[in-house]
Amino acid sequence: MKIRRIEDKCTKCMLCVKDCVSVVWKDINGIPEIVAPDDCNSCSHCLAVCPHGAIEHDGLDQAQIQKIDPDFIDSEVYETIARGRRSVRQYKDKNIPNELIEKVISLVNHSPTASNSQNVGYLVISDKKILRNISNAIFGFARKIFYLTKKFPGNLIYKIIKIFPASDIITRYLEPMQYYIDETKKGRDFILHNAPVLILVHAPKNGNFSNENCNISAGNIMNYAYSLGLGTCYIGFLNLSLKYSKKLRNLVKLPGGRMIYACIIIGYPAYKHANTASRKKPVMKWV
Ligand SMILES: Cc1cc2nc3c(=O)[nH]c(=O)nc-3n(C[C@H](O)[C@H](O)[C@H](O)COP(=O)(O)O)c2cc1C
Structure with a gap:
């Protein structure tokens, strides 16, 4: 792994050292030094935290590392999304453009994964049959x-x-x-709710944190899709069925060595929920 500190841009603020849990960076006599580049798991924390663009990393796509505009972070918008998203079980008979699905997946690909494994894959099924x-x-x-x-x-x-x-x-x-x-x-579908697209979120079979990685991503799919005017529904029946049925796994063409940990249907909602949800009070205890 080739990582470089650009001397004339670096202010030696040590944020790269503080933010690196893989101990790739160390403070050596007041200079942030790259001491173990081979231990880097490409999490991109050092580049993201550096306010001066003083780091180059040949294992990363630097074009993706963009300045964050704090004015764009709006908690009320997020609240509306989190409270407004509902499971959609009635869809318009309308296809979703592939680009929109790709947009969703490329955004949720920013979800965290354990040890930055980035081992989540997406099977997108739109074949009606x-x-x-x-x-x-x-x-x-x-x-x-x-x-x-x-x-x-x-x-x-x-x-x-x-x-x-x-x-x-x-x-x-x-x-x-x-x-x-x-x-x-009469034509109703109580399993996939006649949705035009099914996204199967998969990761290495029995891998450490495969389930967690996939389901964090799945949550993000549901919220982001909602913000784009799409509806989703998590299909746990399919999670279960895929676990036990090889026939179903073959039908969806699951690549070898992988397991599906989250199943989400997605489409344009036939109608929208005008109001937010009611939930039980959270079970919460301060210790
Ligand atoms: C793990 C999980 C499995 C689910 N499985 C199904 C399912 O198989 N079919 C379905 O119609 N809804 C399924 N749902 C949707 C839940 O019923 C729904 O999230 C819950 O009733 C709350 O409603 P809301 O999503 O509209 O807020 C599932 C949700 C989760 C989180």
Whole structure:
């Protein structure tokens, strides 16, 4: 890794030394010196913190490192986005231009990753046939379970399961299943909600912090998409199904050695939520 301190621009403020947790930089007799360039994980903190543009780094795209305008940071705008974003389950029959999806992904690519691994990938599916096949596979499975609960011995097992309070995770979906089936026959999609695009966020299978990296990115996708007038919904049913079904993983053409940790549908909302959400009070304790 080639890192260079530009002598005549450097004021020796030591911010590069303070901000580098990889100990690539050290204060040697009042001079910030690059002592371990091979330990650099390309987090770009030294370049971002340097107020004088006194650092060059050949492993980074310096064009991406732009001055931040503090006047542009508006907490009220952020609050409106965070409070206003809702899960969208009704979409316009309208495609999203590829450039807009790319814009979302290139922005959320700024999300933090553990040890700056930057190991998150995005599978973008807009092929209607694949989307329909995914929905049909998951809904078909749920429908099968529902029919099993209608006859012996499934009905008996379901009766017993219902005694346990934790069963509400199952009953919540099985109780209204006949309605879901009837509506599905009319064209409604209760799995991917007929969204035009599905983004599957993936990372190395069983990698350290793969799940965390993907889900931080997923949160950013949802908020940023909302700011662009798009709607999203996290599809946990698909997370689960992909975990257990190789057939589904093949269907979405997941690259080898990777696992999908977050699934998000995205599209133009059929209508907008006029008001913000109500939430339980946060469980919070000062220690
Ligand atoms: C991990 C996770 C899994 C979810 N899975 C689904 C899902 O499979 N289908 C769905 O329609 N919504 C799903 N949702 C959306 C939640 O139901 C939704 O976020 C919650 O009800 C709060 O509503 P809001 O997103 O509109 O604020 C999921 C959300 C999260 C965070």
